[in-house]
Amino acid sequence: MIRLVIVDDHPIVRGGLRDTFAAVEDIVVVGEAGDGAEGIDRVMARTADVVLMDLRMPGMDGVSATAALRELVPDVRVLILTTFDSERDVLPAIEAGAIGYLLKDALPDELMRAVRAAARGESVLAPSVTQHLMGQVRGPSAGSLTGREKEVLQLVANGSSNREAATALFIGEASIKTHLQHIYDKLGVRDRASAVAEGYRRRLLT
């Protein structure tokens, strides 16, 4: 039995969702809330398994609520259910710890499968969201460095100054600096020392 909490500021939507889940036996709606803060209360009170979370709400928004829930109740799975699929909405939600992201044009059947998947700890994303995500992950925080960037990082880890690295790779010092800036961006650091540390943690360096 999956205990579900619904957080959405529109009573109509909440009603529709309640009806939808009333039709199945393995999912029971144990709480409803009209904004994020209220939703957190409901989850805390009823030990929910899954939270269906809207993003845009008065009071505490869905992203903040998701992040707060991940702190307070790490076991709970937050499934975003919203109308918008722009990057501006998707990325913060995923970063905040949502396990899935669905759009409100999803069919009831999809919705229920998604809730069951979330309860099992699996990620479910709407197709258009997947695209956004992949496009994003392919970009800045790709975790993976280009071949050239890895070479530069390895040299830096081995004690090369920018100039020495440039000599070793037969390119200009300016290029080394550019590569390093890109490395910093991708690894989320601000200097060569912590870039090297991240390199080891992500097993990019040996």
Added chain:
Amino acid sequence: MIRLVIVDDHPIVRGGLRDTFAAVEDIVVVGEAGDGAEGIDRVMARTADVVLMDLRMPGMDGVSATAALRELVPDVRVLILTTFDSERDVLPAIEAGAIGYLLKDALPDELMRAVRAAARGESVLAPSVTQHLMGQVRGPSAGSLTGREKEVLQLVANGSSNREAATALFIGEASIKTHLQHIYDKLGVRDRASAVAEGYRRRLLT
């Protein structure tokens, strides 16, 4: 007459070396190769006295080739000629059986003296390499950091500037710098980035 084989993946470097040795009468280049495996072939074919070996090459790297040569042709002297002088490069090369270790910024004259020394079975090391080696041999006491030094290194690895590390440890920035100098000495490095790298390699950092 010293028979020399040059192993380096950069044709330009090979050309420069060939020219260098063409100017003297007691050294003759009897073979060239672009990677380790090829280099072994050349040595086997021409019974060389000395091999000038680069370390970083596509295919078989210089360390592997050196070790293989020591097995196949124990009489041959392998002289490493590379751009890098970090411990990670130096130590494996020496262990693999290289008789000398020079850096590519060596002057042609130094290079020729080194080749002659190698042919006589003498060791020639670039000054900075000597330092690394001594730092390594200087005993286990030199390998371990004090508790405070480990704290500093960890902070640096996590992206702290000297000032931030000082704040975190409730001490002055000057003390951080002193600790770092001691860390550099002990680890045989010259900057924070490679200190972090060494920290990971020696499992001082996580």
Added chain:
DNA sequence: TCGCATGTCCACCGTTCGGTGGATCCACTG
């Protein structure tokens, strides 16, 4: 064919770092 990722390069500027050569204090130990 257009866009995107990649790799290369440049200038300017303020900040930080590394090198050097000290110094003091404390705890431990021969």
Added chain:
DNA sequence: CAGTGGATCCACCGAACGGTGGACATGCGA
């Protein structure tokens, strides 16, 4: 008690680094 090692602090200087905001060429894939 003197010596040793660890931890703290100081000043000075030049070199290196990081931040910013570009620019251009190439090659690959949509």
